[in-house]
Amino acid sequence: MDREGKITAYRILKAWLWKMDSTPVVGKSIAFYLDGTLLGTDNTRSTGLAQVGYTIADGAGAGARTIYAEWAGDGGYLPSSCTNTLNVLKATPYIWVMPRSVPQGGIARLYAYFRRLADYQKQEGKTVTFRVDGTWIADVVTLSGAEAGIARYQYPTVEPPGVHTIRCEFAGDAWVEAGYGEATLTIY
Incomplete structure (x- = not known):
């Protein structure tokens, strides 16, 4: 049966083995493959x-992947197989911005932490855009290693005193949806 889910989601892949008269065939081993694996x-x-659980991996990103379920056959029954589709959707972004x-x-040290849901994997090498009150400030690539998923930028403020909005945006890619996080920038 066709399935759908976001990268990192857990899905149950299912297949049924029946005789031609629509009665079930019990106790037979069904193998499940995804894109040949x-x-x-x-x-x-x-x-x-028969069913197996699967946590949707990154793979080549969002898109259709082939589910193949196979019964190899035995002395009593001929082999049987079916092909369906796993429609993979992009993961949801989680971007936390430091107020x-x-x-x-003064210099505002802009800081954002970029992960994806649901596994909170740190997003390395992703370009994010910092904005203050909607005005572009800088495009920054998230770090790797010990600082994986972190974006930093030292911004010389030009805003008047008051509360302003820092926004960190991600435009999306093959694996993660577009999204943003916001925090306040208080100028005193």
């Missing part, structure tokens, strides 16, 4: 159902 096997239950408070004309 074996994910696992399961024996059919009293309903003919800042600086004197007028």
